[in-house]
Amino acid sequence: MMTDQVTLNVAARFLSENDKYLILTHAHPDGDTLGSAFALCSALRRMGKKANVICPDEIPKKFSYLTAEGNQDFEPSTVISVDVADPKLLGELQEEYGNKVQFAIDHHGTNVGFAKMLYLDAKSAAAAECVYRVLKEMGAEITPFIASSLYTGIATDTGCFKFSNTTPDTHIIAAELMKAGADYDEINRVMFEVKSRGRLEMERRVLDCIEYVGDGQCAIVTVTQKMIKETGCDSSDMDGIAALPRQIEGVKIGITVREKVDGRWKVSMRTFEPYDAAAICQKFGGGGHIRAAGCEFGCSADEAKAQLKAVVLELLR
Amino acid sequence: MMTDQVTLNVAARFLSENDKYLILTHAHPDGDTLGSAFALCSALRRMGKKANVICPDEIPKKFSYLTAEGNQDFEPSTVISVDVADPKLLGELQEEYGNKVQFAIDHHGTNVGFAKMLYLDAKSAAAAECVYRVLKEMGAEITPFIASSLYTGIATDTGCFKFSNTTPDTHIIAAELMKAGADYDEINRVMFEVKSRGRLEMERRVLDCIEYVGDGQCAIVTVTQKMIKETGCDSSDMDGIAALPRQIEGVKIGITVREKVDGRWKVSMRTFEPYDAAAICQKFGGGGHIRAAGCEFGCSADEAKAQLKAVVLELLR
Numbered sequence A, B: 001m002m003t004d005q006v007t008l009n010v011a012a013r014f015l016s017e018n019d020k021y022l023i024l025t026h027a028h029p030d031g032d033t034l035g036s037a038f039a040l041c042s043a044l045r046r047m048g049k050k051a052n053v054i055c056p057d058e059i060p061k062k063f064s065y066l067t068a069e070g071n072q073d074f075e076p077s078t079v080i081s082v083d084v085a086d087p088k089l090l091g092e093l094q095e096e097y098g099n100k101v102q103f104a105i106d107h108h109g110t111n112v113g114f115a116k117m118l119y120l121d122a123k124s125a126a127a128a129e130c131v132y133r134v135l136k137e138m139g140a141e142i143t144p145f146i147a148s149s150l151y152t153g154i155a156t157d158t159g160c161f162k163f164s165n166t167t168p169d170t171h172i173i174a175a176e177l178m179k180a181g182a183d184y185d186e187i188n189r190v191m192f193e194v195k196s197r198g199r200l201e202m203e204r205r206v207l208d209c210i211e212y213v214g215d216g217q218c219a220i221v222t223v224t225q226k227m228i229k230e231t232g233c234d235s236s237d238m239d240g241i242a243a244l245p246r247q248i249e250g251v252k253i254g255i256t257v258r259e260k261v262d263g264r265w266k267v268s269m270r271t272f273e274p275y276d277a278a279a280i281c282q283k284f285g286g287g288g289h290i291r292a293a294g295c296e297f298g299c300s301a302d303e304a305k306a307q308l309k310a311v312v313l314e315l316l317r
Helices: A008-017 A033-044 A063-069 A087-097 A129-137 A144-157 A167-178 A184-193 A197-208 A225-231 A277-280 A301-316 B008-017 B031-047 B061-067 B087-095 B127-138 B144-157 B168-179 B184-193 B199-208 B225-231 B277-282 B301-316
Strands: A020-022 A049-056 A078-083 A101-107 A117-120 A210-212 A218-223 A253-259 A265-271 A292-297 B022-026 B051-054 B078-082 B102-104 B117-120 B211-213 B218-225 B251-258 B265-271 B294-298
Touching: A008 A101, A008 A117, A020 A033, A020 A087, A033 A049, A033 A063, A033 A078, A033 A129, A033 A144, A049 B008, A049 B117, A063 A144, A063 A225, A101 A129, A101 B061, A117 A129, A129 A144, A129 A167, A144 A167, A167 A184, A167 B168, A167 B199, A197 A218, A197 A225, A197 B199, A210 A301, A218 A301, A253 A301, A253 B301, A265 A277, A265 A301, A292 B061, A292 B078, A292 B168, B008 B102, B008 B117, B022 B087, B031 B051, B031 B061, B031 B078, B031 B144, B061 B144, B102 B127, B117 B127, B127 B144, B127 B225, B144 B168, B144 B184, B168 B184, B199 B225, B211 B301, B218 B301, B225 B301, B251 B301, B265 B277, B277 B294, B277 B301, B294 B301
Parallel strands: A020 A049, A020 A078, A078 A101, A101 A117, A218 A253, B022 B051, B022 B078, B078 B102, B102 B117, B218 B251
Antiparallel strands: A210 A218, A253 A265, A265 A292, B211 B218, B251 B265, B265 B294
């Protein structure tokens, strides 16, 4: 299917002219796909349209405020997606909706072009920035609920304006959303301050098991299924654990070796210059980006780490 | 001494009309006092003025990029301060300069009015926001160095736009500074990502010793001088440790009991609604704000904690 990449103006017109929207999020939903979807849903309803959000997985508890406006009862006729770069990412919704998406709003330069029409801005830190622009183009009022939803997307996708994807426009839109009544203080607290006791226990155990390689330039931590079970961590508790080893002063290569449910070991690697995570992981059949990549091992964790250490030591030499 | 609180226009004129500036920061310098001082110093020099920054304490290593423009050799005749609310906070510089400050730029509503002239905006999240406004009023060019310095002040005083002092204007100024060339990505990394091995070891030990009181609504951690020595933490490594207990899910009262060099115990308390940290600490001769307060004990840590627990349990009941 050919995707028609459209301007803001065409995007706004499409949304104004259609009705009975089903808004899809990606699987393993994060703050951006959810915040974007519920903001758009609320704005469409305020225009007198019917609209619902559908998420392939359960919505993590900390995002429950986004669902406050509930579901409407109607037969959807216009399927749209937000923050979805590939129909594969629709998870359980792929089979039913993967080839039926009429309009997609996204910020991933890697969007595969599965929707009939696409509004994409790859310079945006979050899909929520794109949704904000579409809503402004439509002349939609940014209510406090919509502002909070979009702020959630922007703040979570940028690590609260910390990550390198943050742009001047990100800050300017955040300022507009705060003025429009976004509950930023509470959102920041829930997203960036509060840690579950399970998460804290996991951090304690992870800190207990750091292994340094190459004079402290590489740090390796191991997360077993036993640790996950004993700490009671769910997937949202595990967010950011893979970022921990590279945060250590002096560490250029941070590695997290995490046991999967099937007993295989998933390696997440984060690097700083000049080390290429994708190149290292490719040696083990994996891949990814230059600063964040991954691979998998079917052997024991010790054997996997021994292989990783050998390659890393060679590089650091 | 009466302080003359002046407008932006008068502040800018004062700086334009005088010369040979000595810019004072507060003791135990943070990113805001340093970023504000070095930004202002650089801008004054670019106007052809002589200017130096003087700091009562050693500048923490992570801020060393702010000192890149070095010192000038001249006899100062105009003393100004940035981010200093009280001459007591000048530390070792108080005796020499405490009553000689001609102009102060500050954002603390509690500024005691020690300078002859004061430009104060208590709604600003950081003194760096006030300095930015003064520089704009003077028509100063915001160079990449000045932008990085001011961004440092704003980002560090707001916990990277996370704390409740962050305003729409904070974000708008951040956007302007990014456009002017602030090295925000590296600053965010150094200020908010990198943790020293000492800091990590301290976190590990702190997580090892959490005591919960009142069904998990209160968490208490203890930091001894032995822990500080063994982990090799310096004062900047200890930043934010007092915030850890209140970050735990369900905790309404977070308490850090920290041994001072003289063997006494300093208590830092952080609370959420409805608990008043200042009121609790006042029972032990301390005080502070409603959400963050402190007190001290001369007895053993165990005895101090027993007294705190008794009061906290009574409140939580």
